[in-house]
Every structure is written in structure tokens, then in C-alpha cells.
Amino acid sequence: PSAGDTAERGRRTLLVRPPSAHLADGELTHLDRVPVDADLAAEQWQRYVEVFRGFGWDVRTVPAAEGHPDGVFVEDAVVVFDDLAVLTRPGALSRRGEVASVRPVVEAAVRESAQITEPGTLEGGDILKVGRTVYVGRTARTNAEGAAQLRALLAPRGWRVVEVPVTRALHLKSAVTALPDGTVIGYEPVVDDVSRFADFLPVPEAEGSAVVVLDETTVLLSAAAPGTAELLRERGLTVLTTPVTEFEKLEGCVTCLSVRVR
Numbered sequence: 001p002s003a004g005d006t007a008e009r010g011r012r013t014l015l016v017r018p019p020s021a022h023l024a025d026g027e028l029t030h031l032d033r034v035p036v037d038a039d040l041a042a043e044q045w046q047r048y049v050e051v052f053r054g055f056g057w058d059v060r061t062v063p064a065a066e067g068h069p070d071g072v073f074v075e076d077a078v079v080v081f082d083d084l085a086v087l088t089r090p091g092a093l094s095r096r097g098e099v100a101s102v103r104p105v106v107e108a109a110v111r112e113s114a115q116i117t118e119p120g121t122l123e124g125g126d127i128l129k130v131g132r133t134v135y136v137g138r139t140a141r142t143n144a145e146g147a148a149q150l151r152a153l154l155a156p157r158g159w160r161v162v163e164v165p166v167t168r169a170l171h172l173k174s175a176v177t178a179l180p181d182g183t184v185i186g187y188e189p190v191v192d193d194v195s196r197f198a199d200f201l202p203v204p205e206a207e208g209s210a211v212v213v214l215d216e217t218t219v220l221l222s223a224a225a226p227g228t229a230e231l232l233r234e235r236g237l238t239v240l241t242t243p244v245t246e247f248e249k250l251e252g253c254v255t256c257l258s259v260r261v262r
């Protein structure tokens with residue numbers, strides 16, 4: 001949607017979920033387990049949410065899921081396409097139970113919802129929207145059936161669905177995200193095939209591959225990626241940064257901590 005669409009619909013809505021006290025026990029695929037400071041995680045999460053509040057976003061909070069260490073990565077539980085919210089079926093067994101408690105908050109915020117069902121699996125971290133194109137990362141978390149179910153939902157609604165292989169990162173969006181102008185950015189060593197994307201810009205830090213678009217000229221980036229911040233500023237963007245070290249230890253990033261609903 002263009003900035004005009006956003007203005008017509010009023011304030012943008014953000015879904016977040018506070019970290020569990022058991023964040024340190026979350027799933028790890030590529031990183032070794034290191035100590036996590038739960039208090040610092042809570043503080044970083046607050047700062048993250050404040051960035052959006054400062055931009056006038058309507059922040060809706062899903063109750064914390066103490067039994068789900070990875071629940072804070074709420075992006076994986078639901079993906080929104082216009083007025084349709086697709087509740088996922090996470091590939092990680094430990095995460096499957098996160099979705100039921102996200103549902104009521106999502107359904108209060110959108111007009112229509114759908115659910116990925118067995119045997120499909122899909123996690124929001126594997127879904128990258130660029131204009132009307134939806135890239136679906138095929139990973140250990142998102143299987144062929146999950147991708148097919150998503151395609152069946154989206155193709156009639158005018159979205160182009162493109163599956164891409166992801167073997168070097170946990171999720172597609174652990175490797176690539178998109179700038180407001182549609183340029184896909186990523187940390188090349190973990191991107192399987194940059195030629196899949198029409199416009200690709202390599203960034204110098206792994207933590208720099210994840211941006212959240214706040215508006216047409218502003219993005220939010222991890223404080224751990226100063227070189228990427230400089231690169232994006234040179235392109236004329238306003239770059240806000242926030243520390244997310246405790247979430248990066250669990251293979252999370254700035255994008256995974258929220259769902260932009262509209």
C-alpha cells in the first residue's frame with residue numbers, strides 16, 4: 001500500500017508480545033546457546049515498542065506466553081495481507097502453541113482471518129512482502145504444503161507468490177528484508193541466491209539485513225549494524241536504531257518482534 005492508503009486508513013497498528021522469562025530456552029539452529037539477560041531483554045523490548053509509539057502507531061499487546069520461550073517473536077505466528085490475517089502453523093513444535101493466544105488479538109484488528117493447517121507448516125519469518133509480490137522461504141520451518149496453502153489464499157487476492165530456497169539462515173527474513181522502495185537488502189554470505197530478487201543491495205553486517213519500514217523514508221535497524229545504518233543513510237533514508245542483543249542471541253531480529261497489521 002502507498003503512504004496515501006495508510007493515511008486513509010488512519011493509524012498504523014502493531015502487534016507485539018512481551019518476552020517470556022524463559023527466553024533463554026528458545027530454539028537455536030545456527031548459534032550456540034549463550035547466557036541471556038532477561039531484565040535487559042525486557043528493557044530492550046520496551047525501547048523497541050516505544051519507537052513505534054513515537055511514530056504514532058497503535059500498539060496492541062498479546063499477553064506474554066511464559067510457556068513459550070520464543071513467543072516474543074510474534075511475527076512468526078501471523079502474517080497480514082491487506083485485510084486478511086493468516087495465522088500460521090509453526091514448523092518448530094515448541095512454537096506451535098503460540099498461535100491460539102495470538103488469534104483473538106489479531107481477529108480484533110483485521111476483517112478476515114485464515115489458518116494454515118496440517119500437514120502445512122509456515123512461520124511468518126519466511127514471508128517477505130515486496131509490493132504485491134510475496135516471497136516465501138522454503139526452510140525447515142515452512143514446508144511445501146504450507147507454501148501451497150498460502151498461495152491458494154493469496155493468488156485470488158492479487159498477490160504474486162514466489163517460493164525461494166533458504167538453506168543458510170533460519171528464516172528467509174533472517175537473510176533478507178526490503179527497503180521502502182522495494183530494494184531487497186541482505187547479508188550475502190547467508191543468502192542462497194541473490195538473483196531471485198530484482199533489486200538486491202548487500203549490507204555489511206548480518207544484523208543489518210533486517211529492517212522494519214516505519215514510513216516511506218524511515219526504517220528501524222538493530223543497533224548492532226552501524227555500517228548498514230551508514231549505507232542506508234547514504235541512500236537518503238532516515239535510520240533509527242535500537243539495541244536487540246538479547247533477541248539476537250536467540251536468532252531473532254528487529255522484524256521478528258512485531259507484526260505490522262496495517
Ligand code: CIR
Binds near residue numbers: 070095170252
Ligand atoms: C526460533 O528459532 O524460532 C526463535 N529462537 C527465533 C525466531 C526468530 N523469528 C524470525 O526470524 N522471524
